[in-house]
Amino acid sequence: MNVVNDTSCGWINSLDRRTNIKTLDKDKSCDWLIVGAGYTGLSAARKLSEIHPNQKIIIVDAQLAGEGASGRNSGYLVDTTLNDGFTSKKDLSNYKKKTDIYKLGIDAVKKFIKEHQVDCDWNESGKYFASSSQNDRNILENFSKTLLSLNFEHNILEKDDLGKRFGTNFYNLALYTKGGILLNPGKLVRAMVDILPDNVELLENSQLNEWSKNNDTIVCKFNNYKINTKKIIFCTNGFLKSLGIKNNYNFPITLTASMTRPLTDTEFKSIGEPNEWGVLPVRPMGATVRMTKDKRILIRNTAEVHSPFQMSKSDLDKRSLNQKLGINKRFPSLADDIIESSWSGIVSRTRNSSQIFEKNDDNVFVAGCYNGSGIGVGTLFGEQIAIKASNNHTAEIELIESRNKPTWLPPQPFLDLGIKSRLIYERFRAISEI
Numbered sequence: 001m002n003v004v005n006d007t008s009c010g011w012i013n014s015l016d017r018r019t020n021i022k023t024l025d026k027d028k029s030c031d032w033l034i035v036g037a038g039y040t041g042l043s044a045a046r047k048l049s050e051i052h053p054n055q056k057i058i059i060v061d062a063q064l065a066g067e068g069a070s071g072r073n074s075g076y077l078v079d080t081t082l083n084d085g086f087t088s089k090k091d092l093s094n095y096k097k098k099t100d101i102y103k104l105g106i107d108a109v110k111k112f113i114k115e116h117q118v119d120c121d122w123n124e125s126g127k128y129f130a131s132s133s134q135n136d137r138n139i140l141e142n143f144s145k146t147l148l149s150l151n152f153e154h155n156i157l158e159k160d161d162l163g164k165r166f167g168t169n170f171y172n173l174a175l176y177t178k179g180g181i182l183l184n185p186g187k188l189v190r191a192m193v194d195i196l197p198d199n200v201e202l203l204e205n206s207q208l209n210e211w212s213k214n215n216d217t218i219v220c221k222f223n224n225y226k227i228n229t230k231k232i233i234f235c236t237n238g239f240l241k242s243l244g245i246k247n248n249y250n251f252p253i254t255l256t257a258s259m260t261r262p263l264t265d266t267e268f269k270s271i272g273e274p275n276e277w278g279v280l281p282v283r284p285m286g287a288t289v290r291m292t293k294d295k296r297i298l299i300r301n302t303a304e305v306h307s308p309f310q311m312s313k314s315d316l317d318k319r320s321l322n323q324k325l326g327i328n329k330r331f332p333s334l335a336d337d338i339i340e341s342s343w344s345g346i347v348s349r350t351r352n353s354s355q356i357f358e359k360n361d362d363n364v365f366v367a368g369c370y371n372g373s374g375i376g377v378g379t380l381f382g383e384q385i386a387i388k389a390s391n392n393h394t395a396e397i398e399l400i401e402s403r404n405k406p407t408w409l410p411p412q413p414f415l416d417l418g419i420k421s422r423l424i425y426e427r428f429r430a431i432s433e434i
C-alpha cells in the first residue's frame, strides 16, 4: 500500500511550496540509507553527514520530506507529560529518566535552531494540563507532587484565572508547567529539509517497498528501482510495522486536527485578547487546544485505529465536524465556520509508552515511537542513532539505553481489539473534554 498524505494541513500549506523535488529514477548504491524524512530521519542525516563527510548518504521518503507527522503535529515541545502520581520510587526514577530525555530533546532542537537561525515561532510560554471537570483535581494534585519532587516549576490554576488567560470559561482547573515550548512544527521541519548538507541526497515520493540483506549489502526495492546500501536506519515511525520492523512492539495510531483562520480583531477582542497558549488534556482522549501566535485556534481531539496509509476526504470531514463542535463548546461566541484546514497524521505507540532506539541487526538501526513527544525526542534520537550506527558512544545514548524498553504486544486480531476497546473506554472517560 502507498503512503498518501492529505494535502490540507494548515501548517504545511502556509509554507512556500518546494520546487527542488528529486525522486529515485535509477538504481543507486550508498554507504548509508535513511528511510523516512521527518524530524528523526532528517536529524540522523544531518549528524551522519557531520561524522562521515566523505561517505554517500541517501535519505528517502514515500511522500514529501517533513510532510508526515513532523509537519502536521500540534507543536508542543514538551519537558513533561502528565503522569497520575507514583506508588514506588522505581516508577518515579523511570519518570525522571523520561523527563531527562525530554530535556535532551529540547536542547537538541534549541541547538539546531540557534545554529541555523531558524524562525519557527518559538515561544517558551510553558503549557497547561487543563480540565473542565473538578473530578480531575486529584489527578493534577498527584501530578503536582511528582513535579515538586523533581523540581519542575508549576502551579495549579482555577477557573477565573484560566478564563482570562485562555479567553474561554470552559476550563475549571489546570496545572501550568513553566517548562515546555510552543512552536510551528511545519517551519521547524522545513528548516531541517532546507539545510541538508551537500553529501546527503534527498529522494522524495520514493517509497521503500521491500528490503533484504545479502551478505554485507542491504538491498532496498522501490517501485521501479533499487538502492544497495551498506547500512540502513529506519525512521518511519508510524510505518515501522509495514516494513517489518519491531512488529510486536509498536502500532500506528491515526490522529486528526483542525485549525481555524486567524481570528478577526473584533473576534479576538471579544475573547479578551489572550496571549498565545497551549492546553493538553488531563484525560488521554481529551482535546489538545492551542491559541497560536497568529490568533488561530488549533484543536486535536481524535486518536484511533485507522489505516495509516490514507484517510479519505469523507472520513476527514467527519472528524473535522467533531473539531468544530470542540471549538464551539469552548468559544460559543465565535462563528461556527471558522475552521480553515483539517488533516490527519500518524503516530507510533508502544504498550508502555517507551520509545524504540536500537540496532535491529548488523548494520540495521531503528529509532521511533515517541507518542506526543516526537518534536524533541525525534530530533534527539535521530542524531543519537546516527552516532550509535557509526560505532560511537555518548552520555545521551547511555541515558536513552537505560530507559524501559518497549514491551511485547499480542498478535492480531487481539492487538486491534485490545487497542480499540481501550480507546473507546478512554474516549468515554474523556467525553466532556473532547
Ligand SMILES: Cc1cc2nc3c(=O)[nH]c(=O)nc-3n(C[C@H](O)[C@H](O)[C@H](O)COP(=O)(O)OP(=O)(O)OC[C@H]3O[C@@H](n4cnc5c(N)ncnc54)[C@H](O)[C@@H]3O)c2cc1C
Pocket (backbone or CB within 6 Å): 003, 035, 036, 037, 038, 039, 040, 041, 060, 061, 062, 063, 064, 065, 066, 067, 068, 069, 070, 071, 072, 073, 074, 075, 076, 077, 078, 206, 207, 208, 209, 235, 236, 237, 238, 239, 243, 255, 256, 257, 300, 344, 345, 346, 347, 367, 368, 369, 370, 371, 372, 373, 374, 375, 376, 378
Ligand atoms: C496531529 C498530531 C499531533 C501531534 N502533536 C505533537 C506535539 O504537539 N508534540 C510532539 O512532540 N509530537 C506530536 N506529535 C507526534 C510527532 O509529530 C511525531 O512523534 C514525530 O513527527 C515523529 O517524527 P518522525 O520523523 O519519527 O516520523 P514522521 O514525521 O512520521 O516521519 C516518518 C516519515 O517516513 C515516511 N515513510 C513511511 N513509510 C515509508 C516507506 N516505506 N518508504 C519511505 N518513506 C516512508 C513518511 O512519509 C514520513 O514522512 C503529533 C502527531 C500528530 C499526527
